[in-house]
Amino acid sequence: MGKIHELDSVLADQIAAGEVVERPASVVKELVENAVDAHATQIDILVQESGVRSIRIIDDGDGIDDTDVLTAFKRHATSKITSREDLFKVHSLGFRGEALPSIASVADVVMSTSTGTTGTRIHYRGGKLLQQAPAPLRQGTDITVTDLFFNTPARLKYLKSPQTELANILDVVNRIALSYPGVAFRLVHNAKELLKTAGRGDLQQVIAGIYGVQNARKMVEIQGADDDFKLTGFVALPELTRASRQYVTVLINGRAIKNQQLTKAVIKGYGSKLMVGRYPIAVIDLQMDPLLVDVNVHPTKQEVRLSREPALAKLISTTITARLVDVNLIPSALTNLGSHRREALNTDQLAMNLNAASSQYHVASKDPVATERFAASLAAAASPTAVSESSEVAETPASMAVEPVSSAAVPEMDTQTSADSAEPIMISDRRELAATSVNDFDQRYQDEAPELPFGAQAETQEELAVTSDSEEAAGERFPQLRYLGQMHGTYLLAEADDGMYILDQHAAQERINYEYYRREIGEVSTDQQNLLVPIILDYPTSDVLKIKEKLPVLAELGLHLESFGGNSFIIHAHPTWFKAGQEEDTIREMVDWLLQDDKLTVAQFREKSAIMMSCKRAIKANHHLDDQQARALLTKLPDCENPFNCPHGRPVTVHFTNSDMERMFKRIQDSHEARD
CATH class of the missing domain: 3.30.230.10 (Ribosomal Protein S5; domain 2)
Incomplete structure (x- = not known):
């Protein structure tokens, strides 16, 4: 008897499921995409216990004709392509033809579907057809997936914690909702609504x-x-x-x-x-x-x-x-303070609750009694009271109960998050996520409408006017600042018609320097300044080999190194834009940058060199400036292409509006009445 044989169809589907159905979120993705491809305008996703217990997708799409229902559960069956040419002009979200049979092979699947003229109910378990019967004529499809991976228990061991699996589901639905704003989506987990979109195309x-x-x-x-x-x-x-x-x-x-x-x-x-x-x-x-x-x-x-x-x-x-x-990017000082205040809240308690829930996860997957406790602990961990009871933070709306894992804890694990980690959402990330579930910075310091509950929609476009305090400032991109004084040799205080500004003097000069060096490095001329005394640089052999390979890159910046025997290089001249007295330091720093990353392109090398030199040649903190120096800094800053950030992205200045100052000194009450 030969050794080669054809696999059983159910086993083949289970193997395919290993690629298509990795976790509960995979099931949600495939079924929701099918609903979108069926031209649904309303899609409801009902999930229990992070999808491990059940996933139900209800749509009002085209439905499946009764003559096609059984075919839909066969491998390589699809309505979305008919020829080879279709592979190269795909307009649908899915066409591989493996989703339904793969899901049915590792779960219990019950589907009711109707085109409006015929209706069919079909029941599969572990890839085997158990029932086919007529169904009501409500147009669309209602499919429920339970006992996921019941016949492949090894897959359960590879699932992450419950909050991570729920986060993956949320991410899938969020991204599809962003892709199709004209479709109304509703996501409900354990009877709590996590997301609801209006489907208005906005x-x-x-x-x-x-x-x-x-x-x-x-x-x-x-x-x-x-x-x-x-x-x-x-x-x-x-x-x-x-x-x-x-x-x-x-x-x-x-x-x-x-x-x-x-x-x-x-x-x-x-x-x-x-x-x-x-x-x-x-x-x-x-x-x-x-x-x-x-x-x-x-x-x-x-x-x-x-x-x-x-x-x-x-x-x-x-x-x-x-x-x-052309956008004024000066942040509000109170907004910056508010973000730190939110981070300082007792969000560790939420992370501890989530960890406690996840510790029960693997037990829950094997013990039916523990499953109930798992569901309860997940709900408790994600509830707003889990935070508010321990930190006196105002409670969020009930519809926002699991917001900490909504849009932030997304499944793709990039360089910041390891996909192989058993707990990919780090505590620091949870702090940031949990901070979004508490009220924003004290409403007494804000003159904006309260944030809508998670999933709620603004009624009019005006409510979502994308403006910020900085954009609403006077028409100019950067204000004309009047110097007031210096604080601790680090910060400059200035005023404008719309309020007070505080500038970080190091960040401000770093930005000015950066734009100077970037311009000079990017526009290298043949102008060279001869050195009275040549500069000799010595390096170990390993570095010499790298430098020799990158000599053309240095030459692009007007820096010509010549071999000087052994492991030495000699330099007779330098670009004229080098600052006097800093020639050797600048050359050494540029070579060091090249040695740190020998794969740098010329453009990247120019950028890094400009950033490095701008930082090292900027005023440091605790350096007292006289009035003339400070005013010169304020005069040069508005001429920068980007006067809002240093090259590392830190803000150069923050803004206290006139109303911010009046609120801080209680000249404006919470009721917006002026104090005498």
Whole structure:
């Protein structure tokens, strides 16, 4: 008897499920995408115990004809492609034809579907058909998946903690909702509504439902296009950042995708406006000819292959850069203080509660009694009272109960979060997430409408006007500041017609220096200054080999090193823009940068050199300036291309508005009545 045989169809489906159905979120993704492809306008996602117990998807889409229901549960069956040519012009979200049979092979699946003229109810368990019967004629599909991985218990051991699995589900739904603002989505977990979108086609409203109205107000609309691509979306002002790249959502033809190069292009568009280690919130919606994108390169269809990717990345970065050029980016001082106050709240208690819930997870997957305790502990850990009872923080609305894991704890684990970790959401991340579930900085210091509950929608576009205090300031991009004095040899105090400004003197001069060096390094001329005494540099052999390989890069910047025997180099001249008295230090620093990363391009080397030199040659803290020096600094700063941030992204100045000052001194009461 031969050794080679054909696998049983159920076993083949279970193997396919290993690629398509990795976790409960995978089930949600596949079924919700099917509902979108079926032209649904309302999709309800009902989940119990992070999807381990049950997942139910209800839509009002086209439904499946009774003659096609059994075929839909066969491998490689699909209604979305018919020929080879269709593979290269995909307009749907899914077409691999493995989702339904794969899910049915590792779970209990009951589906009722109707086209409006016929209705069918079908029941599969472990890949075996148990029942087929007529169903009500409500148009659309209602599918319930229970006992996920009941016949493949090894898969259960690879699931993460309950809050992580719930976060993955939330991320999937959030990104699909951002992709299709014209579809109304509702996500309910353990009878608590976590997300609700209106389906009005307004992307900004969906962003507000996911990230909150206050954050949506700090996002600006972008538009760009070239011959092949059309770009729209919203990006956050630089003051609104997060700790990882996972808040950048890239959509291609209605599909949320993962692409490191496009994500980097978004970050590059901010230039030095972002602090080091901080990343923006962004939703980038790209439309292109389907021939330019291949979505059939990954079982989950989240990774795609793009034609003309460099051109697309450039379009993204230049569009964002151009949009932020003329925006006043000075943050409100009280907003900055508010973010720190929220971080200082007792959000550790929430993280402890979540950890306590996750410790019961693996027990719950084996013990039916423990399953009930697991569900209760998850609800308790994520409830607003878990925070408010221990920290005297005002309780959030009930509909916001699990917001800490909504838009922030997303599944893609980039350089900030390890995908292999059994607990990928770090405590520091939970603090940031939990902080979003408590009230914003004391409402007495804000003159804005209260933030809507998570999932609630603003009634009018006016309620979501994307403006900030800085944008509402007087028409000029950067105010004309009048110098008042210096504080602790570190901060400069100034005033303008709209309030008081505090400047970090080191950050201010660092920005001025950076733009000078970037300009000079980028516009290298043949002008050289001869040295009276040549500079000799000595390096170990390993470094000499690297330097010799990169001599052309140094020459691009006007720095010519000549071999001087052994492990030495000699320099006879330097660019004229070098500061007098700092020639040798500057040369050594530039060579050191090159040695740290021998893969630097010329453009990257120029940028890093400019940042390095601007920092080392800036005024330090605790350095007292006289009035003339301080005023000179304030005069040069507005002439900068970006006077708002140092090259590392820290704010140069913060702003106290006139009304901020009046509130702090109680000249304006909470009722907005002036005090005598």
